[in-house]
Amino acid sequence: MAKKSSSAAAKQSSGGDLRSPAEELYAEEIEALIAADKHDKPPGWKMSARAVHTYICGGTVGKLKITPKYIGYNRLVEIAIATLVTDRALLLIGEPGTAKSWLSEHLSAAINGDSTKVVQGTAGTTEEQIRYTWNYAMLIAHGPSPEALIKSPILRAMESGSLARFEEISRCASEVQDAMISLLSEKRLSIPELAIEVPAQKGFSVIATANTRDRGVNDMSAALKRRFNIIVLPTPNTIETEIEIVGKRVSELASNLALKSELPSDDAIEQVVTIFRELRTGQTLDGKNKLKSPSGVLSTAEAISVLANSMALSASFGSGTISPEDVAAGLQGAVVKDEEKDKIAWQEYLTNVLKKRGSAWRPLFNACSEHNG
DSSP states (O other), rough: OOOOHHHHHHHHHSSSSSSSOHHHHHHHHHHHHHHOOOOOOOOSSOOOHHHHHHHHHHHEEETTEEOOOOOOHHHHHHHHHHHHHTEEEEEEETTTTTSSSHHHHHHHHHHHSSSOOOOEEOOOOOOOHSEEOOHHHHHHHHHSSSEHHHHHOOHHHHTTTTEEETTTTSSSSSSHHTTHHHHHHOOOOEEGGGGGGEEEOOOOOEEEEEGGGTTTTSOOOHHHTTTTEEEEEOOOSSSSHHHHHHHHHHHHHHHHOOOOOOOOOHHHHHHHHHHHHHHHHOOOOSSBBBBBOOSOOOOOOHHHHHHHHHHHHHHSOOOOSSOOOHHHHHHHHHHHSSHHHHHHHHHHHHHHTGGGOOOTTTTHHHHHHTTTO
16 A cells, blocks of 8 residues: 655645646655666666666655555565566556555556556446547548547557556456457557557556456456466555554545544554454454454455545534544444445444453444444
């Protein structure tokens, strides 16, 4: 997962954009890394592989501290960067909330200084959004011409020798996914209407992401998978790591959204993360009790959202200090997605686990029980 420097967060909150791309938020770090880079740069890259790794995992350049953008296994980041040095595309797979999109964005920002060539995969994504389409008014008036051509982000990346991002590729229909096979194999895109073929320039590649919870929606074909190097991003391996991630991201969101509330206490963060980890794994942290897991995805990102929502409730309708009632309201919505099944699982967890945890947990237990009543 990720974290931002306070200067970056301040820049984001002071501007008019709700969310600026990574290359703008971290422009100072990127420029410093480029200026100090003494290693060879692959074709089309703004910095070397070592500098990209420093940008993603953190370090120093002179007196400037480079903030880690991804907290996790550094070796996975090295493998991802090395993949993009070759002619193979990269596929990041993982549970929701494992920073697939975040890592994809920051890799693109560091390598090209541009993370905005994005195809967002959905059930409604068409092949034209991957290849190209036309300005139909110009097409009818003057026939096919380069001026009437509307290039997809992937086509623009091919022409410029840069990275394109394909988010949630497994959400797309199989025939749309398979349009990528020839692009990744031949590194050329044919435009028959103009009788031309566009070759990919050196430096072109694709970073795709796929959600393991979407397996079975539109499974990727074996032929398409062979065009990618696949990296599975794990959930945080320890509760300490997850608490660190959640605390930092909540602080960044509070700055970005200008939430007029105190940050959640360390105890509140630990309690939310503990609840999420136990329900996600189906057992208590000590392994003594088995639990029913709700149908929803209790990811790290969801825990961040619960606490940010608690801050919004406290700022808008409370005292400005997060109360157990504020946290309970967010937990209820995160855990109970299926009213019939999840409400029972949540009630059993409250009765059999939370109720027995002592005085420190009693206010949260009472608030959660009231919301689940």
